[in-house]
Amino acid sequence: MNAETILELIYAYTPFACVAALIILGLYCCIVRRNIIKIILGVSVIESGANLFLIAHGYRTGSVAPIYTLSPSDTNPLNYALPIPQALTLTSIVIGVAVAALMLSLAIHIYRKYGTLDVRKITKLKG
Amino acid sequence: MQFVEFISTHAPILILAIPLICAFLTPLVSRISDKARNIFVTCAIALSLATAVLLALDIYANGARTYVFGATSPGIVLPSGMNLPIRIMYEVDGMSIFMVFISLIVALGASIYSWAATDKYTGKDRYYTLLLLMVVGMLGMELTGDIFNMFVFFEILSISSSALTAYYIEGDSAEGGLKYMLLSAIGGLFVLIAITLLYSQYNVLNMAALASSIQYTTLDIVALGILMTGFVMKCGAVPLHMVTPDAYTVSPANITAMLVTASQACLYALFRVSFTLFGKSIIENMTYGTVGIILIVIGVLSMFVGVTMALPQHDVKRLMAYHAVSQTGYMLLGVGVGLAVMGDSSQMDAFGYKAMEGGIFHIINHAMYKGLLFLTAGAMLYMTGTRDLNKMGGLGHKMPWTAGFFIIGALAISGVPPMNGFASKLLIYESVYQFSPLLSIIAMVVSILTLASFVKVFHSAFMGPQLSDYRNAKEVPKSMIVGMCVLAAVIVVFSLFPDWAVKTIVDPAVDALLNNAGYVHNVVGGA
Amino acid sequence: MVKADAVQGESSMRMSKIVRTIADVMFPFAMVFGIYVILHGHLTPGGGFQGGAATASALAMLLVAYGSIDILHRISEHKLTILECAGALIFAGTAAIGLFRTFFYNFLANTGSLFGTYPGYGPNGGDLNTGGVLPIMNIGVGLCVIAGLFAILVIMAYATTVKEPEEKGNGDETKGGH
Numbered sequence A: 001m002n003a004e005t006i007l008e009l010i011y012a013y014t015p016f017a018c019v020a021a022l023i024i025l026g027l028y029c030c031i032v033r034r035n036i037i038k039i040i041l042g043v044s045v046i047e048s049g050a051n052l053f054l055i056a057h058g059y060r061t062g063s064v065a066p067i068y069t070l071s072p073s074d075t076n077p078l079n080y081a082l083p084i085p086q087a088l089t090l091t092s093i094v095i096g097v098a099v100a101a102l103m104l105s106l107a108i109h110i111y112r113k114y115g116t117l118d119v120r121k122i123t124k125l126k127g
Numbered sequence B: 001m002q003f004v005e006f007i008s009t010h011a012p013i014l015i016l017a018i019p020l021i022c023a024f025l026t027p028l029v030s031r032i033s034d035k036a037r038n039i040f041v042t043c044a045i046a047l048s049l050a051t052a053v054l055l056a057l058d059i060y061a062n063g064a065r066t067y068v069f070g071a072t073s074p075g076i077v078l079p080s081g082m083n084l085p086i087r088i089m090y091e092v093d094g095m096s097i098f099m100v101f102i103s104l105i106v107a108l109g110a111s112i113y114s115w116a117a118t119d120k121y122t123g124k125d126r127y128y129t130l131l132l133l134m135v136v137g138m139l140g141m142e143l144t145g146d147i148f149n150m151f152v153f154f155e156i157l158s159i160s161s162s163a164l165t166a167y168y169i170e171g172d173s174a175e176g177g178l179k180y181m182l183l184s185a186i187g188g189l190f191v192l193i194a195i196t197l198l199y200s201q202y203n204v205l206n207m208a209a210l211a212s213s214i215q216y217t218t219l220d221i222v223a224l225g226i227l228m229t230g231f232v233m234k235c236g237a238v239p240l241h242m243v244t245p246d247a248y249t250v251s252p253a254n255i256t257a258m259l260v261t262a263s264q265a266c267l268y269a270l271f272r273v274s275f276t277l278f279g280k281s282i283i284e285n286m287t288y289g290t291v292g293i294i295l296i297v298i299g300v301l302s303m304f305v306g307v308t309m310a311l312p313q314h315d316v317k318r319l320m321a322y323h324a325v326s327q328t329g330y331m332l333l334g335v336g337v338g339l340a341v342m343g344d345s346s347q348m349d350a351f352g353y354k355a356m357e358g359g360i361f362h363i364i365n366h367a368m369y370k371g372l373l374f375l376t377a378g379a380m381l382y383m384t385g386t387r388d389l390n391k392m393g394g395l396g397h398k399m400p401w402t403a404g405f406f407i408i409g410a411l412a413i414s415g416v417p418p419m420n421g422f423a424s425k426l427l428i429y430e431s432v433y434q435f436s437p438l439l440s441i442i443a444m445v446v447s448i449l450t451l452a453s454f455v456k457v458f459h460s461a462f463m464g465p466q467l468s469d470y471r472n473a474k475e476v477p478k479s480m481i482v483g484m485c486v487l488a489a490v491i492v493v494f495s496l497f498p499d500w501a502v503k504t505i506v507d508p509a510v511d512a513l514l515n516n517a518g519y520v521h522n523v524v525g526g527a
Numbered sequence C: 001m002v003k004a005d006a007v008q009g010e011s012s013m014r015m016s017k018i019v020r021t022i023a024d025v026m027f028p029f030a031m032v033f034g035i036y037v038i039l040h041g042h043l044t045p046g047g048g049f050q051g052g053a054a055t056a057s058a059l060a061m062l063l064v065a066y067g068s069i070d071i072l073h074r075i076s077e078h079k080l081t082i083l084e085c086a087g088a089l090i091f092a093g094t095a096a097i098g099l100f101r102t103f104f105y106n107f108l109a110n111t112g113s114l115f116g117t118y119p120g121y122g123p124n125g126g127d128l129n130t131g132g133v134l135p136i137m138n139i140g141v142g143l144c145v146i147a148g149l150f151a152i153l154v155i156m157a158y159a160t161t162v163k164e165p166e167e168k169g170n171g172d173e174t175k176g177g178h
Helices: A003-032 A036-057 A084-114 B002-009 B011-029 B034-062 B094-117 B124-143 B147-165 B173-202 B207-213 B218-235 B243-250 B253-277 B279-284 B288-310 B316-340 B345-384 B400-413 B420-435 B437-462 B478-496 B498-514 B516-524 C002-011 C017-039 C048-066 C068-074 C077-100 C134-161
Strands: B065-068 B075-077 B083-085 B089-092
Touching: A003 A036, A003 B173, A036 A084, A036 B173, A084 B147, A084 B173, A084 C048, A084 C134, B002 B011, B002 B034, B011 B034, B011 B065, B011 B089, B011 B124, B011 C077, B034 B065, B034 B094, B034 B124, B034 B498, B083 B207, B089 B094, B089 B124, B089 B516, B094 B124, B094 B253, B094 B345, B094 B478, B094 B498, B124 B147, B124 B253, B124 C077, B147 B173, B147 B207, B147 B243, B147 B253, B173 B207, B173 B218, B173 B243, B207 B253, B207 B279, B207 B516, B218 B253, B218 B288, B243 B253, B243 B316, B253 B279, B253 B316, B253 B345, B253 B498, B253 B516, B279 B288, B279 B516, B288 B316, B288 B437, B316 B345, B316 B420, B316 B437, B316 B498, B345 B400, B345 B420, B345 B478, B345 B498, B400 B420, B400 B437, B400 B478, B420 B437, B420 B478, B420 B498, B478 B498, B498 B516, C017 C048, C017 C134, C048 C068, C048 C134, C068 C134, C077 C134
Parallel strands: none
Antiparallel strands: B065 B089, B075 B083
8 A cells, every 4th residue: 555545544534533523522512511611612514514415425536616707717617526415514504503502592591591511500401 | 267277286385385384574673563573473473374274185185295396306317327306395295184183283382372371471473483483494394305304304393492491581481492403403513413324325315216215234223223312312212211301391382382382293204214215125135123122112211211200209290291201102103103013014004004093193182192291381370480399289269271182181191091192092092902901901001100190280370278378379372272173173073083093193194104116216216 | 763762772783984875885786796696696606595595684784883783674585585585485486487397397498589599509608598497496486585584684783782572483494406
């Protein structure tokens, strides 16, 4: 195995290593952290991982972004990348914004009621 | 006649489009008057239900229906000559329409109930918008034939239901809403990751096309595991049940009844994934036993943990919420036994089919009686201002209707013979006993404990002398009684004619789940 | 303005005059960019949601500069709700008009009428007059997102400014368009 193949392998697998790192980091953040804002950030980090996973699958070597108006005029139409993974990612980002907005506004209400964002002190509901 | 034909052709989308469009018309209608808006919302749900009945008649007569968005055929031929079903399409079979009935009937009862139950609050136009969007989320999950579309509706359902849980900031509702949203968001992301794993291998998102091409590689098994985790997270089964009691306790009663159907929509997604999407490959690779046993273990744990946690509760809604966890276990047990013997036709005929009938019939029974019980709990809260059973008492003198509805619901959930809960539980006991006697005995013990728990609630809330605190208590407003009546009527019908119900609506659902080749054939063709 | 200052007293949320002036100058450019992204949604990356978010962030700049109380004097939350519903109705209504074939049927594409020019194959400069119902749906989604996102921001900013808890629903930001 020469240096070039190793480099190629690294190129090919870096996005997926990032995906795994982001998802594990986000889950760790959700489970271990005690501050509500940090937990919400953890969910956002998992979401970034999922989005990166989707978009990394849409990559094709030598392809062109599927935008007619911005591509070079000599592009072969068959060389456009498939736009579906990108559309899916956009949908998932929209959903992520709504989820984050809802969770943050609930966090505001919780802070108002308890005066703290520490989950150990917010224990009215248990048992 | 032409009009009926038009409705019938477009029924799969009209079921969804009517609540969706009405959801955004609601703030405009509510400028006329509150009453107009209430009637408008209820009419929207009733219209959708009527369309669903029309579609159901067609499906029971002519088999599953597909509906493609934007064109007449789901496929597109690429320049390279490949033909892929890329368009979003809905595929409605017996199971889908069965779940649609459940969602719409409970939503109808809940919307009538909320006319009076939300009297003292403001900002109701957005409340009703969210209520209709929640209905849209459930219906979308149940009707769609596209797995990414299912994810989108899953998220719409999560967002609208947790916003409704915390809509009226009083007590701990923000806390319950946040917990519910957090778990739903993580569950949704799990689903998205699994969808990515499947899409990257097979290049299709259509469930039928995916089902026909899945190879059951290691990645597919990982995807199945992640998908199941994501859906189990939200359907409130045991290892991940912590959120269910919190959210059910703090949400308004009519929303709690709808949260039950929301969790069942996720249960539907779980069954759809394990039976239809992976059904063929599970049978071919002889792993149906393993997947079935996972569902059975989750189910038995849910039953047992749910009921033991419910016994010591003194908050009436929290107690019922733990029973909801426990009842979810029955459905998972019944359908899990069916899945565990799916590839073995002799066992399937002997008891597997019956177990699935029991599990599926229990879904509709549970939605009706648990919805009714939550609505009665809401009525108690409306009159007494507390959820604490130790502070209630003697309500039976002043609230005869509520007490009557509570008795109907409590008898049904405990599986006392004439009621519908008994019919579905008996199917489960009989068939599961042949699979493993121990599981059947656990199910019966759980049922007895359920009865004990509800006797306690009835005794402490409705029996005894009148308390001086509630001297002025009276029966709840009419609309709340009508809302409870809708669900109670369904329970009574199913109690009187359980055979008819099983033959008419449950059997097509079971057949649809087991017939995954037919599901694939409707879209892909010969495969 | 004076009235708002009187309400808030010393703890005014308004930023300094420099910030306000720069926000005033930048605001039209940010708006034009957002509207450009919405209108060109069917040709270039972007579309209703992205353009709507850009426009809403232009409005958020004003929110930061002037504070939520001034903003709520100018536009009520009720109007934003109406705008949001109008946007969603444009989207769902356009989809429903296609019901004579199927839901979401693109009945304007390649007809030669409004947005009906036949798009070129392969790399080309792009024609705004293509796409059938897509631009209409982008405008609907854009309206919905501008109003929804801005309403969420205003309510959150207002909720963190005002001390006593008020009973408030949470903004719903739910669109299944894709």
